[in-house]
Amino acid sequence: MKTQNAEAEKAKIRPLKREDSGVVSALNRLLGPGSVASPAFIAAHCLGPKALAKGWVAEVSGKIVGFGMAHDFVSFGAGGKIRQIDLLFVAEKFRMQGIGSALIEKISTDAQKSKCIRIDIEVEEKNKTARNLYESLDYKPDDAKKLRYKKYLK
Numbered sequence: 001m002k003t004q005n006a007e008a009e010k011a012k013i014r015p016l017k018r019e020d021s022g023v024v025s026a027l028n029r030l031l032g033p034g035s036v037a038s039p040a041f042i043a044a045h046c047l048g049p050k051a052l053a054k055g056w057v058a059e060v061s062g063k064i065v066g067f068g069m070a071h072d073f074v075s076f077g078a079g080g081k082i083r084q085i086d087l088l089f090v091a092e093k094f095r096m097q098g099i100g101s102a103l104i105e106k107i108s109t110d111a112q113k114s115k116c117i118r119i120d121i122e123v124e125e126k127n128k129t130a131r132n133l134y135e136s137l138d139y140k141p142d143d144a145k146k147l148r149y150k151k152y153l154k
């Protein structure tokens with residue numbers, strides 16, 4: 001299992017605050033079309049007592065350079081609560097310094113405190129960088145070979 005390197009210690013990982021929503025929304029847009037979560041959307045869904053998701057940011061010298069978003073759900077099949085990491089992003093200039101790993105570690109420690117039994121991360125097959133990162137942190141590809149069906153509600 002990979003350990004956090006010295007570079008990563010320069011980044012501070014902390015829970016998302018309301019005032020971070022604008023910067024996180026701007027970083028999220030860098031992920032491309034479809035990544036349009038507005039500051040209001042982020043604040044509404046990741047902050048406050050009724051939030052369905054949780055967020056963390058990575059700060060270097062007081063500047064937000066990355067973030068991770070996750071939510072928990074109950075799996076009857078797995079017999080417990082699962083944490084799903086929905087988004088993980090590190091600004092290009094700050095990649096390869098262990099910040100992505102540090103965000104995952106923080107989300108994972110918090111998941112253990114919340115009594116989750118597993119962490120899931122979805123990744124596009126072609127995203128080799130992210131897949132390497134997850135595998136280096138001991139995440140295993142799901143061999144269930146299930147198809148995901150979806151229908152948007154009107």
Ligand SMILES: CC(C)(COP(=O)(O)OP(=O)(O)OC[C@H]1O[C@@H](n2cnc3c(N)ncnc32)[C@H](O)[C@@H]1OP(=O)(O)O)[C@@H](O)C(=O)NCCC(=O)NCCS
Pocket residue numbers: 002005007031086087088089090091094095096097098099100101102122123127129130132133134136
């Ligand atoms: C995926 C992503 C979050 C990784 O962030 P990161 O901060 O670069 O991640 P890390 O630095 O922790 O690890 C990345 C790689 O750098 C390596 N690394 C870490 N510190 C290093 C160092 N000091 N020197 C050299 N390599 C280092 C890690 O071992 C890892 O290599 P690996 O791919 O062989 O395992 C980032 O590339 C990203 O934002 N990509 C775009 C969005 C995305 O694809 N998100 C994931 C799917 S939602």
